[in-house]
Amino acid sequence: MGDPTREEPAPRPAASPTAGETEQAPPLPARPPPPYVFDAADDVNHNRSHNHGDNHSDNQSNHSRQRDPSPSPQLSPKPAEFAIPRKAVASGSRTPSLTLEINTSQPEDFEGELATNNELPSRDTLRKIGNYIVLDRDGKTHPFKSLFTGSNVARRVLLIFVRHFFCGNCQEFLRSLSEAVTPDALLRLPVSTFIAVIGCGDPALIDMYVSETNCPFPVYTDPTRSLFQALDMTNTLAMGTKPAYMRKSMTRSIMESVVQGIKQIPAGNALKSGDQRQVGGEFLFEPRDLVTPVSTPRAEKTQPVGAFEEPSDKWATNGKGADHREDEEKTVTWCHRMKTTRDHAEISELIEVLGLPAVRVAPQVQRQSSGGGPSSATSQTRKGRGHSMAEQIRKLSAEQSRSPLA
Structure with missing residues (x-):
């Protein structure tokens, strides 16, 4: 009688039940450990159900609810090499939660003025970057040091680092600078002085940049931004x-930048203007050794002051100037690093640093200044740091003007 597939119940006691008593079902066999536990002693839940008598009935009822009503074959435990023992946890102890540390400090980009400084670059830094490469408008490579030192380069060179080639702020700065400081004004100085511009975009955009800014000075680029x-x-x-050199509204500058980018789409240069987050600055390179004659040699005055111009036959055969200029070490005597996208040094400060007579460019300075004349570049408004040879340049200019041979 009964289902033969069912497990045989435990033997009944010899005494028959009395009338009125109901027959009790035999207890269920102990539940086998889960298939992923090899040793039942390592099963925390299994041990707990047997160790706590008061919870035995509750655990049994839970096992009954979780059990599939349909009969299932008995699962044998896995071999020891596949066992994943579950270790018991001490009562009241918890696994420490992982804490994710998030940097909530203000990012360097996008907000506020940067905490930059105007410390002069060290000699080691200048030697290290001397062989870094810049590209000209034709994509030809030049060592960085060839822009400020060598036999065919002016003894004083102001290098201006600008942002991407579509930046309307830097373009407006160069327009103002080109009107106030001309190559002719630099040629009048007793020591050869020149200016060069370095961007960070594709060299194919240099011609466009020169055309938009009317810049009379050579423009180079450092697409890797290694120099920056x-x-x-x-x-x-x-x-x-807003600086004094900005004469256009911000809206107009942005619109002009967008139009410039659209015009470059057919040539594939719309996205090659350079990193828009990069800001630049100004660095004045001058001779380090003050014992060297400050005045320009007479033979040098007939030579072009632009960088990378071929020397004339007379200069090539005259070894005096070439030897002296080739060995002359240069250093940065004054510099300024931008804190925002329109934080170039004011034109009046550059005029002062270069040693140019303010009276020759007073109309431009007065037009750009918000409330001052040529002397508006006071110590309170200066952005850069350092001591250039400007004072010596002015003294030599005064002596030259008084000389009958000048």
Whole structure:
């Protein structure tokens, strides 16, 4: 009688039940350990159900609810090499939660003025970056040091680092600078002085950049931005306060930049203007050894002051100037690093640093200044740091003007 497939119940006691008593079902066999536990002693839940008598009935009912009503074959435990023992946890102890540390400090980009400084680059830094490569408008490579030192380069060179080639702020700065400081004004100085511009975009955009800014000075580019980083120029998109050299509204500058980018789409250069977060600065390179004659040699005055121009036959045969100029070490005597996207040094400060007579460019300075004349570049408004040879240049200019041979 009964289902033959069912497990035989435990033998009944010899005494028959009395009338009125109901027959009790035999207890269920102990539940086998889970198939992923090899040793039942390591099963915390299994041990707990047998160790706590008061919870035995509850555990049994839970096992009954979780059990599939249909009969299932008995699962044998896995071999020892596949066992994943579950270790018991001490009562009251909890696994420590993992804490994710998030940097909530203000990012360097996009907000506020950057905490940059105007420390002069060290001699080691200048030697290290001397062989870094810049590209000209034709994509030809030049060592960085060839822009400020060598036999065919001016003894004093102001290098201006600008942002991407579509930046309307830097373009407006170069327009103002080109009107106030001309190559002719630099040629009148007793020591050969020149200016060069370095961007960070594709060299194919240099011609466009020169055309938009009317810049009379050579423009180069450092697409890798290695020079920007080595000279501690950093990244930001903050605009900052409006400088005196900005004569256009911000809306107009942005619209002109967009139009310039659209025009470059057919040539495939719309996205090659350079990193828009990169900001630049100004660095003045001058002779390090003050014992060297400050005045320009007479033979040098007939030579072009632009970089990378071929020397004339007379200069090539005259070894005096070439030997002297080739060995002359240059250093940065004054510099300024931008804190915002329109934080170039004011034109009046550059005029002062270069040693140019303010009276020759007074109309431009007065038009750009918000409330001052040629002397508006006071110590309170200066952005850069350092001591250039400007004072010596002015003294030599005064002596030259008094000389009958000048």
